[in-house]
Amino acid sequence: MQSAASRASCSRVSVCLHLVPALMAVGYPWYLAMFYRLHSTKHIAEALLTLALVFAVPGGAFASLYALGRTETLRFEGVVLRRLTYVTFVSPSLFVILGVFLYLMKVNGKDGQVWVGLWLAALCGTSLTILGHRGEVLPVRSHEHMRPVRVMHGIAALVILLVFLVAHLVNHTFGVIGAEAHREVMLILRIIYRSPFVEPVLLTLFFFQIVSGLVLAESRMGSRQGILDVLQTASGAYLAVFIASHLNAVFVLARYFGTETDYAWATALPDGMLADPWDVRLIPHYALGVWLLFAHIACGLRMVLLAHRVEKRKADAVCWALVLASTLWSAVIIAGAVGARV
Template sequence: MLTATPAARNLVEDSSVSVLLEWLWLLPFAAALYYPWALSWSNQTHLAGAGTWVTVGLLLTAYAVPTIALICVYVTGMQPAISARLVLARRLACLAVATPPAFTLLGVLLYLMKINGHDIAVWTGLWLALTAYFTMYSSTKPVVSFPTSDSVYRRLRVAHGISSLATMLVFLAPHLFNHLFGVFGFDVHRNIMDVLRVVYRNAVLEPIIIVAFFFQILSGLVLIRPKTISRADLFDALQTASGAYLTLFIASHINSVFTLARYFGTETDYKWAVGDPVGLVADAWSIRLVPHYSLAVFFLIVHLACGLRVVLRSHGVRPAAYSVATWGVIMLSALVTAIITAGMLGARI
């Protein structure tokens, strides 16, 4: 009687795990299909007076969608052998991380096309089509070229980092600082915004900021590629996933502000951002902006933290030191996100 050796059994087990992971992208795709329903049910329970905790619980399940996708990005990246299908699974998981801004962008586009009330139907159709396409595509075992050196991307990474820092200092940091004061009321937020707008709405500076954002999107899309075809730790997964989220968020936000607001003459102040006087949760369309904005704040600072880690590591800083620095900024990100989200939901001091 023949018996399998331990090495052979391990090979079979590893092969089974690899096949399972190659199809792991189906999990975040299924979660993405659920995402608009989580928002809709949260809105309905709020309007029905079912209780704050019920509404919060359902809304948290919407946040679970990008969380599940992020876990899939991490799990597929930590495998010792990276196959073509595993690379595909990781890239699709990155796409699912960006579910909140993707759903918001879809809603804006449908609104501009005067297709109202069909967001969930269109969203479901698109994701089912993507699922069917990638299911067939993955069965063909796509060939992925694995680069031996990142020299091609090094200069672009540096330019991406410099552009990120400049954009953060000139626009994003003041913008987040302004939103932190939303918990003090509309008047306080407005007074700070009026001062800051003198700078970032300057006729010379504003076009530069917009160009910088487009450069961030395009360079980020290029830089994601090598990140998805090599082994990755938790911070690498966070940097890749947050980059995917921010890419779609920036595109969605620019479209909303300059098409919906500027073109139609809407004042894009704090009242506009939080859906005053109805509120974000009470409005069937605007409730999507809660995870859309709050996760953007979180992933923005997390992305910068992971970028800082890369810079510190490349300059010979000890792993323990740059890990502490990275986790410190991530915790700061969680705090900033909590305060801004509380203000968006109506909390006032």
């Protein structure tokens, strides 16, 4: 039988292991900077390796969230670590929103330093909180009582998808044909989503999704989670920050100052996002934003199927198939956004 001392040291080791993704997130701006430098000096193989490092931050966080979600006994440190790891997972969009805020505050060239400061504060706060409560066992919570919020979140999602989001993503698919083709489609779609009746409702629904999504994610913090449950919560957490960051960029950074928010603006044309050390951060931000949106919808559909008593095996298979199919669609959108043309 394991002694109490060895159990304590095991849990110390596992706490340290789960802190690795957050420690890696501290260097996120420098992985992007290395990627930009290596790509612009045509060291493509090395650039791809550093791009892998960029994606290793959310990737490592996802692996850690999966491991944390499988534990039989829910300990206080597990819940605190999960919160930190969700924040780590959303690093790509957090770095964008931080960059825009600093730009608006006219603080230039200090994104990396501010990022490190914020991460050190988060790591310090997490470690101190864990030290104060280490080993405390919590009851594993069910999230069944959140059903009404889940239903409202689902209905709002359906309205957003039908009124705007499917069209918005179809619009971005035209990016691989060219900025002009994208613009022609956008000008037609704008008649609907920019109308004085639709836009305020749409924005209200997006804000509701952020708030209700965070409430739902928090209710899952203390429950056991399989890989698709983690994908659902992690993609939701990502979207909450992505949407806040994207709306801030569209409405505050651009439209408020009279900048036209077209495809050229969003993807830094004519030079492209790969040609500027600031803009390069938009690549993982958009890539994960689009892919995780699809993944989130697929996971939501899985919940609906499960609620209608579809066998878990079948519901999971439908979800994985949708995630796979939507990966292809995301790849086309991202290829267009980074400058690929057909």
